[in-house]
Amino acid sequence: MPELAEVETVRNTLKERILNKEIKDVNIIYSKIIESDLEEFKKVLRNNKFIDIKRKGKWLIFELKDHYLLSHLRMEGKYFIKDTKEKIEKHEHIIISFKDNTDLRYHDTRKFGRMKLIKKEDLDKTIEIQKQGKEPMDSTLSSKYLLEKFKGKRLPIKTVLLDQEIISGLGNIYADEVLFASLIHPLKEAKDVTKEECERIIKSSKEIIEKAISLGGTTIRSYTSSLGVTGHYQDYLKVHKREGMPCVICNNPIKRIKVGGRSTYYCEHCQK
């Protein structure tokens, strides 16, 4: 489940492995991942190279000479680096081969991920990028900003935290963890969230995301030619996937409910 922290880890890892290597060819095995014209996609990538990798929210932005390749991993997208001669595994959908006989392989069990090629000058007007809200570690993320965005919203705060146009990068796991750390009930309507609660949301999202990034970082060394990137932050979860287990604060059992169709874990005693 790549959320912002895992995407950041992927970015850092790939930057060390694929920058400035010339691309020989592209093999598209499952084409629905790619939202651009397939021939154009191959043509642009061939004889090109990745100069840098940036990130906006959960979007990876591979910088080419005159284009950006946008890549969203959705739930299960992963990148592998392998020798070109290695057998193509099930779920490897896009293979980008470099001239040094290594591949960057996009692997996605559920085929939900997306890639899209855009011209550099179009980046700021690309809707997927443009509509990303402020990231947790953005120093301009303020309670004033959140109160403005929450105003009039009757949706549960949990649902609103998943809205990438408000805070960019939180997923279902972190949203639960942030609400627990902030002592806020997931079903509280966004319009009723106070300034003090916004401050707590900001503080805990920063702490949780930063810790998750540092934990993702610790697993980089396991990212070899045959392994994907997996973070270790799941060892530190306090509510998510802990239904029935004791709350780390009060020992009452963690509850699980559905909010906006999503599994949501919380402590009914600590989160009012």
Place this chain on the structure above:
DNA sequence: AGTGCGACCCGAACGC
């Protein structure tokens, strides 16, 4: 505009 929900996918977990 704000809100709700199915669709997209497929392996794992679950129920019987």
Place this chain on the structure above:
DNA sequence: TGCGTTCGGGTCGCAC
């Protein structure tokens, strides 16, 4: 070697 059903996770598109 059990088999059919449900679930999950991020985002989009459509209906109201």
